[in-house]
Amino acid sequence: MSATPQDQAATVSLDGAMFIGAERVTGDGAEVRSVNPQTGDALDPPYRYGGADVVDRACRLADEAFDDYRATSPGQRAHFLERIAHHLTAATDALVERAHLETGLPTARLTGEVARTTGQLRLFAEVLREGGWYGARIDPALPDRAPQPRPDIRQLRIPVGPVAVFGASNFPLAFSVLGGDTASALAAGCPVVVKAHDAHLGTSELAAHAIRAAVTEAGLPDGVFSLLIGDGPILGGRLVRDPRVQAVGFTGSRAAGLALSQAAAERPEPIPVYAEMSSINPVVLLPGALTERADALATGFVGSLTLGAGQFCTNPGLVLAVADAGLDAFLRSAAKRVESDAGATMLTPHIARSYRTESAAVAAHPEVTVLARGTAADSAAPGQALLMSVSGEAFLADPGLQREMFGAAALVVRCDDLSQLTEVLRGLEGQLTATVHTADSDLDRARALLPLLERRAGRVLFNSWPTGVEVGHAMVHGGPYPATSDGRSTSVGSLAIDRFLRPVSYQDVPEALLPAPLRDDNPYGVPRRVEGKLTSE
Amino acid sequence: MSATPQDQAATVSLDGAMFIGAERVTGDGAEVRSVNPQTGDALDPPYRYGGADVVDRACRLADEAFDDYRATSPGQRAHFLERIAHHLTAATDALVERAHLETGLPTARLTGEVARTTGQLRLFAEVLREGGWYGARIDPALPDRAPQPRPDIRQLRIPVGPVAVFGASNFPLAFSVLGGDTASALAAGCPVVVKAHDAHLGTSELAAHAIRAAVTEAGLPDGVFSLLIGDGPILGGRLVRDPRVQAVGFTGSRAAGLALSQAAAERPEPIPVYAEMSSINPVVLLPGALTERADALATGFVGSLTLGAGQFCTNPGLVLAVADAGLDAFLRSAAKRVESDAGATMLTPHIARSYRTESAAVAAHPEVTVLARGTAADSAAPGQALLMSVSGEAFLADPGLQREMFGAAALVVRCDDLSQLTEVLRGLEGQLTATVHTADSDLDRARALLPLLERRAGRVLFNSWPTGVEVGHAMVHGGPYPATSDGRSTSVGSLAIDRFLRPVSYQDVPEALLPAPLRDDNPYGVPRRVEGKLTSE
Numbered sequence A, B: 001m002s003a004t005p006q007d008q009a010a011t012v013s014l015d016g017a018m019f020i021g022a023e024r025v026t027g028d029g030a031e032v033r034s035v036n037p038q039t040g041d042a043l044d045p046p047y048r049y050g051g052a053d054v055v056d057r058a059c060r061l062a063d064e065a066f067d068d069y070r071a072t073s074p075g076q077r078a079h080f081l082e083r084i085a086h087h088l089t090a091a092t093d094a095l096v097e098r099a100h101l102e103t104g105l106p107t108a109r110l111t112g113e114v115a116r117t118t119g120q121l122r123l124f125a126e127v128l129r130e131g132g133w134y135g136a137r138i139d140p141a142l143p144d145r146a147p148q149p150r151p152d153i154r155q156l157r158i159p160v161g162p163v164a165v166f167g168a169s170n171f172p173l174a175f176s177v178l179g180g181d182t183a184s185a186l187a188a189g190c191p192v193v194v195k196a197h198d199a200h201l202g203t204s205e206l207a208a209h210a211i212r213a214a215v216t217e218a219g220l221p222d223g224v225f226s227l228l229i230g231d232g233p234i235l236g237g238r239l240v241r242d243p244r245v246q247a248v249g250f251t252g253s254r255a256a257g258l259a260l261s262q263a264a265a266e267r268p269e270p271i272p273v274y275a276e277m278s279s280i281n282p283v284v285l286l287p288g289a290l291t292e293r294a295d296a297l298a299t300g301f302v303g304s305l306t307l308g309a310g311q312f313c314t315n316p317g318l319v320l321a322v323a324d325a326g327l328d329a330f331l332r333s334a335a336k337r338v339e340s341d342a343g344a345t346m347l348t349p350h351i352a353r354s355y356r357t358e359s360a361a362v363a364a365h366p367e368v369t370v371l372a373r374g375t376a377a378d379s380a381a382p383g384q385a386l387l388m389s390v391s392g393e394a395f396l397a398d399p400g401l402q403r404e405m406f407g408a409a410a411l412v413v414r415c416d417d418l419s420q421l422t423e424v425l426r427g428l429e430g431q432l433t434a435t436v437h438t439a440d441s442d443l444d445r446a447r448a449l450l451p452l453l454e455r456r457a458g459r460v461l462f463n464s465w466p467t468g469v470e471v472g473h474a475m476v477h478g479g480p481y482p483a484t485s486d487g488r489s490t491s492v493g494s495l496a497i498d499r500f501l502r503p504v505s506y507q508d509v510p511e512a513l514l515p516a517p518l519r520d521d522n523p524y525g526v527p528r529r530v531e532g533k534l535t536s537e
Helices: A005-010 A052-070 A074-090 A092-103 A107-130 A180-188 A198-218 A232-241 A254-265 A287-310 A325-339 A349-363 A392-397 A418-426 A440-456 A494-500 B005-010 B052-070 B074-090 B092-103 B107-130 B180-188 B198-218 B232-241 B254-265 B287-310 B325-339 B349-363 B392-397 B418-426 B440-456 B494-500
Strands: A018-020 A023-025 A136-139 A153-159 A163-166 A192-195 A225-228 A247-251 A273-276 A282-285 A318-322 A369-373 A386-391 A409-415 A431-437 A457-462 A501-507 A528-530 A533-535 B018-020 B023-025 B136-139 B153-159 B163-166 B192-195 B225-228 B247-251 B273-276 B282-285 B318-322 B369-373 B386-391 B409-415 B431-437 B457-462 B501-507 B528-530 B533-535
Touching: A018 A052, A052 A153, A052 A192, A052 A225, A052 A232, A074 A092, A074 A107, A074 A180, A074 A198, A092 A107, A092 A198, A107 A180, A107 A494, A163 A180, A163 A232, A180 A192, A180 A247, A180 A494, A192 A232, A198 A225, A232 A254, A247 A254, A247 A494, A254 A273, A254 B254, A282 A287, A282 A325, A282 A418, A287 A318, A287 A325, A287 A409, A287 A431, A287 A440, A318 A325, A318 A418, A325 A369, A325 A386, A325 A409, A349 A386, A349 A409, A386 A392, A392 A409, A392 A418, A409 A418, A418 A440, A431 A440, A440 A457, A494 A501, B018 B052, B052 B153, B052 B192, B052 B225, B052 B232, B074 B092, B074 B107, B074 B180, B074 B198, B092 B107, B092 B198, B107 B180, B107 B494, B163 B180, B163 B232, B180 B192, B180 B247, B180 B494, B192 B232, B198 B225, B232 B254, B247 B254, B247 B494, B254 B273, B282 B287, B282 B325, B282 B418, B287 B318, B287 B325, B287 B409, B287 B431, B287 B440, B318 B325, B318 B418, B325 B369, B325 B386, B325 B409, B349 B386, B349 B409, B386 B392, B392 B409, B392 B418, B409 B418, B418 B440, B431 B440, B440 B457, B494 B501
Parallel strands: A136 A528, A163 A192, A163 A247, A192 A225, A247 A273, A282 A318, A282 A431, A318 A409, A386 A409, A431 A457, A457 B501, A501 B457, B136 B528, B163 B192, B163 B247, B192 B225, B247 B273, B282 B318, B282 B431, B318 B409, B386 B409, B431 B457
Antiparallel strands: A018 A023, A018 A225, A136 A153, A153 A501, A369 A386, A528 A533, B018 B023, B018 B225, B136 B153, B153 B501, B369 B386, B528 B533
């Protein structure tokens, strides 16, 4: 299939090449094109997979760029991020148009996603200038201490080195080439090598142009950023095994995330992998809430479930409640809304097929009842909402019912009582989010559940819905395995910069050689701990 | 061999049992005794290895204790740590006497180590009360934000769960049962299950008594602390694979650390392992420093090399310098001092044998010259200082020369010039420390080396020696692989609490249910970031 004339309009500036630093390079491997999921048409231009040579060149450039790049001041890096945001904003129309063709996501949503992506870059610029991320600490010398004097010891977090980033299909901007992983790694002072997602190669190329423009303007070394195109397992594996790569950011499937984690663990020098993988985001509807507002809960739930064809990491795929009249009312209302859902185009025909397979497997379970199906979208990648239920006992008996169905499918677990509901929660794998809906009468029940929710999830929500992840200082988009491969961090929000830093102590290092944030005069004015006490001096 | 009458005096209160929470349990496996490394005599009492049942019971208790323990206020946990320190201090004489029998370390050093251990506990008490470790963040709701209101989002770091700790042989107090890993995990709110080191079982039992007394006084759940005795790979493997264990702290050999890391990575739910393993701690002697003070450098170097029979993780095992008259003078002086070293008893006969094997292998290398040997100690575990040299070219040609020789052996690399010295540094594995000795004339040379040293080590020292690790806020005792399995943290100093925490977001959680540090009234008065800005309110 070839591109339609309409498609061509959006691809006029695309030439199908990778970016090895500033150099445009076309691979010598298989040809690959993104596909319009609405029509099934392959889009121009054609791209080609790169081999071992492009990985080697990009990583060598990144490693060579590292010391110069990390030597920039936080103000310089903040300005660099802001310039990337500027160039992204300037390219909004082209990005949105191309991303819409490649992903089927509505243009309004994609316009919002450009703003989210630039907002994220600007957030890290703000974080850089504030300076708390340095984790600067000073324990001054105590020359008169007995029995031995104490040396001068200062601590700072430094960037880990070049970072490999694997973007997700479901956010072609905010979790892709210039998404949170890239923004936080660049903020930390790490050069980045991105593997473009095959599903939105043109969007990736446009985003790469924005960052290349900023690299050139800022006079930064070329190796600060490269964009590679290649077979996921092959090129991705090479990238993770490259000895110059020091950390990995990934958002995608559990299988792919685990493969990268394993490759990283088997290196002669293992490195951290931050893989955001799978989550079914349990939502607990407590009895008081169901009694009080079953219909409103159903409206909110189905809205969250079907948003973006259900293609959110935080999609509410599991609902837990005690079987009672309130739950029955909720299910009736939710079923009606699911049935009237028109369906939407999914990101790729492959994702739509996987969704059908995964959700059909759950629907075919002998203990599972299908409550409602929406209309399948008229599309080459049709999404179709699906609502099912199962008893608490049956859910507990089969861990396979915890499988993620990436799309607008949810399973409602009808529990006998709160004790069984608690048991179900206890048996869940790690999650990105856990939500509770309460009435005033539910507060003690919620209080009893909270410790369990904290242990199972990276974010606990009350009376809201897990889709919609704020980019801010307090956000955690992470959680215990298998929601992520490393529950100690977040992939969204300003705390993400921590992923790409490690602390170093400087003992009796002469003032002239100390990193600026540790010098007595604190030229960047960063907050520091002196003898353990926070100070802004 | 049985214990001498003198040995018995120190063991009067020891009964050879494990602690499964408050319960004293004797294993049903092989009998094991610590050995007096000076005499080779096995010490009373006999201990016995435990099997799968004790791991299961200790981990179940720890898991059951977790929610109650983490619900304690930081002030309560601080008081608990201080009471442990109190009981340790009260047991100083017995601890020092027993540890001396079991390790051969001088009593003055061991007395200092008790103080270091109690100081460490008190440091974490101080950290707990200050509250910065919570990482509290608040992004208040913005109900009027367009196009969508922002929910109230708050973030806090919570403890990860039960922690397994494996102590080291070389610090029977400060890196063992109540060492840094245990202190930081307990501070974080994590119950701890320790596997006692076979080399100092009596010291371990005495330390466990101190913590049990504090647990009882504080009315904490029994499962907060257990002490197991067992075969390292077997019981250790079981402990790391237990699904209730959520993190591991380890100090010891590279082989054992890698085995535990691999076991943790292969779990159905992988967990973080903080293993401190091997480091040869390069020391660079720059030309100006050698010209100015070769003899003083030799004195300092040999003092650091032979301290504690060289049994420090930070022992300076590798010296790098440009071959010139200054280096010759340094080597003559260092050789004389090594030759006059009387040797000391090593920790165990096994460690002494390993040291002889490892150092003999380096000495037998065809390109290595033995410059000086000290006297072997008259002991069942004899230490013997050893100074060797090799050319930069030969060192670069054989990565095997980077092997750790745990003991008082060092290899001096005679480089042709600074360029070759830089190449040698570049080829080194990750290290706990990297040291540079400079004169004023060396500052530019040192400046050029610094980025490389930062990338290779967790702590960079100028004009001092790496042995002696301050317990403070600014210390990093960590570093890139294989110095540790996770270079993002430290095993010494207050930052170590970070290892056992992970962030959780609370979205629209009612004030009454929020964790105290996130409530509007901030009852503990912890520092927080509100909209990203640090505040003490």
